[in-house]
Amino acid sequence: MSRIAEIEPVDQDAAVDVVTVQQRVYSELRTDILLGRIAPGEPLTIRGLAERLGVSAMPIREALRRLAAERAVELLGNRRIRIPVMSPERFDDLLAARIALETEAASRALGYVDDALIAKLVEYNDEVDEGVRIRDYDRWLAGNFAFHRTLYSAQPDSVFVPLIESLWLQIGPFLRQALVYIGPEFTVDRHAEALDAVRARNRMALRIAIEADLRDGITHIGNELMRFNAAAAAKDSKPRRRG
Amino acid sequence: MSRIAEIEPVDQDAAVDVVTVQQRVYSELRTDILLGRIAPGEPLTIRGLAERLGVSAMPIREALRRLAAERAVELLGNRRIRIPVMSPERFDDLLAARIALETEAASRALGYVDDALIAKLVEYNDEVDEGVRIRDYDRWLAGNFAFHRTLYSAQPDSVFVPLIESLWLQIGPFLRQALVYIGPEFTVDRHAEALDAVRARNRMALRIAIEADLRDGITHIGNELMRFNAAAAAKDSKPRRRG
DNA sequence: GCGGCTATAATGTGATCACATATTAAGACA
DNA sequence: TGTCTTAATATGTGATCACATTATAGCCGC
Numbered sequence: 001m002s003r004i005a006e007i008e009p010v011d012q013d014a015a016v017d018v019v020t021v022q023q024r025v026y027s028e029l030r031t032d033i034l035l036g037r038i039a040p041g042e043p044l045t046i047r048g049l050a051e052r053l054g055v056s057a058m059p060i061r062e063a064l065r066r067l068a069a070e071r072a073v074e075l076l077g078n079r080r081i082r083i084p085v086m087s088p089e090r091f092d093d094l095l096a097a098r099i100a101l102e103t104e105a106a107s108r109a110l111g112y113v114d115d116a117l118i119a120k121l122v123e124y125n126d127e128v129d130e131g132v133r134i135r136d137y138d139r140w141l142a143g144n145f146a147f148h149r150t151l152y153s154a155q156p157d158s159v160f161v162p163l164i165e166s167l168w169l170q171i172g173p174f175l176r177q178a179l180v181y182i183g184p185e186f187t188v189d190r191h192a193e194a195l196d197a198v199r200a201r202n203r204m205a206l207r208i209a210i211e212a213d214l215r216d217g218i219t220h221i222g223n224e225l226m227r228f229n230a231a232a233a234a235k236d237s238k239p240r241r242r243g
Numbered sequence: 244m245s246r247i248a249e250i251e252p253v254d255q256d257a258a259v260d261v262v263t264v265q266q267r268v269y270s271e272l273r274t275d276i277l278l279g280r281i282a283p284g285e286p287l288t289i290r291g292l293a294e295r296l297g298v299s300a301m302p303i304r305e306a307l308r309r310l311a312a313e314r315a316v317e318l319l320g321n322r323r324i325r326i327p328v329m330s331p332e333r334f335d336d337l338l339a340a341r342i343a344l345e346t347e348a349a350s351r352a353l354g355y356v357d358d359a360l361i362a363k364l365v366e367y368n369d370e371v372d373e374g375v376r377i378r379d380y381d382r383w384l385a386g387n388f389a390f391h392r393t394l395y396s397a398q399p400d401s402v403f404v405p406l407i408e409s410l411w412l413q414i415g416p417f418l419r420q421a422l423v424y425i426g427p428e429f430t431v432d433r434h435a436e437a438l439d440a441v442r443a444r445n446r447m448a449l450r451i452a453i454e455a456d457l458r459d460g461i462t463h464i465g466n467e468l469m470r471f472n473a474a475a476a477a478k479d480s481k482p483r484r485r486g
Numbered sequence: 487g488c489g490g491c492t493a494t495a496a497t498g499t500g501a502t503c504a505c506a507t508a509t510t511a512a513g514a515c516a
Numbered sequence: 517t518g519t520c521t522t523a524a525t526a527t528g529t530g531a532t533c534a535c536a537t538t539a540t541a542g543c544c545g546c
Contacts, residue, residue, distance in 0.1 A: 018507090020529065045497065056531050061498085065305045069312035071405060079498055079538050093402040096351065100343045101406075108339065159336040159413065162314060163344075163406050170402065261537090263499065288527065299501045304528085322508055322528055488546090496539075502532085509526070516519085 022059035025049075029063055033072050033083065033169055035141050036176020044073065044081045072169035086174040094171050098164070099214050103207040105152040105160035106194075110203055112154040118198060120150050125191045132187065137179050140187070141172070144217075147191060148210075151198070189217040265302035268292075272306055276315050276326065276412055278384050279419020287316065287324045315412035329417040337414050341407070342457050346450040348395040348403035349437075353446055355397040361441060363393050368434045375430065380422050383430070384415070387460075390434060394441070432460040 029049070032038050049060045064081060067073045074084045084090075124147040131140030145168060152161050179187070190213035197205035272292070275281050292303045307324060310316045317327045327333075367390040374383030388411060395404050422430070433456035440448035 022529075047497070057498095058530050058532090062305065062308045062529090065308045066312040069309040071402070075498090079496090081498085090400065090402060093351070093398075096347055097344065097402055097406065100347045101340065104339055104343045108336070155336075157333065159314070159333060159340055159410070163340065163409065166406065167402070265499075290527070300528095301500050301502090305499090318528090322526090324528085490543105490545090492541100492543075494539105494541080497537085499535085499537100501534085504531085505529085507527085507529100510524085512521105512523075514519100514521075516517100 020059070021055050022062045025053055025055060025059045026063040026066055028053065029067060030072070030169070033067070034145065034172040035138050036173045036179075038083050038173060039177065040083050040173045041085045042083050044083070046081075067169070070166040070169055072166070083173050084170065091171075091174070094167055095214065098167050098171075099211050101160055101164050101167070102148065102152070102214065103210050105155075105158060105164060106206050106210045107203050108160070109152050109154040109158070110198065110201060110206060112156070113151075113198055113201075117150065117154055118195070121147060121191075121195060121198065124150060125195065128189060128191065132185055135183070135185070137176060140179065141176065144189070151194075187217060189213055263302070264298050265305045268296055268298060268302045269306040269309055271296065272310060273315070273412070276310070277388065277415040278381050279416045279422075281326050281416060282420065283326050283416045284328045285326050287326070289324075310412070313409040313412055315409070326416050327413065334414075334417070337410055338457065341410050341414075342454050344403055344407050344410070345391065345395070345457065346453050348398075348401060348407060349449050349453045350446050351403070352395050352397040352401070353441065353444060353449060355399070356394075356441055356444075360393065360397055361438070364390060364434075364438060364441065367393060368438065371432060371434065375428055378426070378428070380419060383422065384419065387432070394437075430460060432456055 038044075044064070046057050046060050046064065049064075050057045053060070064073060064075070068075045071084065074082050076082065124143050127143030128140055128147065131137070131143055149161065149165070152158060152164065190209050194206060194209035194213060197209050281287075287307070289300050289303050289307065292307075293300045296303070307316060307318070311318045314327065317325055319325065367386050370386030371383055371390065374380070374386055392404065392408070395401060395407065433452050437449060437452035437456060440452050
């Protein structure tokens with residue numbers, strides 16, 4: 001099983017025989033953003049991306065429009081495109097939104113969980129541990145996202161997953177920054193508790209485990225870097241978004 | 244103050260001097276969907292919309308791509324575009340997601356509320372009542388959305404508002420159907436209780452009022468029509484989404 | 487040496503065209 | 517009269533071009 005492929009959306013682009021260029025571009029950019037390969041504040045250009053990916057401007061434009069709607073990129077009014085910068089307030093909001101949505105999504109998905117899905121969760125959790133062991137940031141991030149999305153996607157056609165993925169795209173680039181700054185060996189996760197709750201089909205325990213995982217596993221590393229970056233972020237002018 | 248204009252997004256397209264064609268098209272389609280002027284399942288074409296709005300295909304494509312990312316329209320793989328159809332499961336999910344996000348958004352916005360904002364809330368609430376009185380569906384829906392969004396938008400640059408608006412876009416067309424079926428005079432809202440909680444700066448009371456408003460005010464009319472539509476919706480084949 | 491101005495380059499936006507493919511309607515055959 | 521085949525119509529996708537506007541580097545004057 002391809003690790004990176006699991007990062008890409010499952011509810012779109014999946015059951016389609018012919019894959020359009022725009023889909024390929026979208027998936028590629030999306031993975032780059034989610035895994036933090038593009039830094040916050042980094043400027044992008046349509047022509048530059050078109051040349052880099054070997055396609056015309058058309059698919060780039062549509063992929064960027066889609067990513068902008070997901071708040072993964074920012075279309076500034078002054079004819080410039082960039083990955084949004086993080087602020088302490090936004091980081092706090094993103095965490096609160098993640099907790100609100102992911103605890104509910106986990107709770108509602110629990111009824112659809114079977115043994116095969118639990119096996120996949122264990123597999124992704126091992127990926128996370130392996131990522132910590134060999135200091136592989138991509139593997140850590142990808143495993144973490146895959147673990148959560150696999151759980152929430154147990155429920156077919158969930159309306160939660162797209163919303164949650166939008167939050168991940170917003171937090172991804174910053175998370176990567178934090179990870180290289182802190183080091184993955186200082187991260188913690190509560191996946192074991194979440195797995196226990198899933199096995200026991202215990203809704204309340206699962207909610208608590210997910211919230212604990214989000215708070216303990218990601219927040220404190222973010223908060224630390226947040227203070228470090230606060231001054232730098234403050235000098236960035238408030239962007240004026242466009243359509 | 245224009246009533247319809249308040250439906251349009253505030254964080255985008257706002258602080259921009261020159262408005263692009265794509266933004267105008269997006270806002271127009273967005274309002275049409277939010278107020279249910281386009282029925283669920285209704286097919287759309289790029290060329291058809293381009294002719295109707297008097298522009299080329301280009302801005303239509305980008306606006307649709309953006310709306311598709313917000314799940315307001317569905318890009319099927321078979322070269323067809325439509326407004327998504329509602330199912331009982333999806334309706335239930337949408338309500339749960341709204342409660343999770345809107346109670347949290349209201350709670351976090353409360354600290355930014357001032358008297359001027361409360362005055363606007365009262366104004367929008369009057370709009371809702373007036374909509375009920377004269378059986379004006381647009382007014383009822385627009386007032387309702389404006390009331391909620393004004394409250395949540397008290398917090399500057401909220402990450403919640405775009406997510407919530409995506410849910411509104413998904414529920415809007417169906418809500419309109421339900422409204423003409425039931426009649427707006429049989430709707431109930433808990434805006435008075437929410438307003439009391441806002442004035443008292445009582446976070447917990449506000450959360451309870453918002454949840455009650457969503458559950459009582461919109462759900463039961465939806466549930467009733469849901470049963471009515473269940474058979475018809477079931478015969479629609481499961482769509483295969485694209486990018 | 488430095489700040490304001492100008493010319494050049496770069497960028498997003500919109501329009502138009504070509505093309506592969508899916509849908510639909512017409513027609514042939516049983 | 518119903519069903520399968522086939523032709524024609526329609527549709528989304530991608531590429532290319534023109535254009536207004538913005539950013540940037542070069543230059544002049546002080």
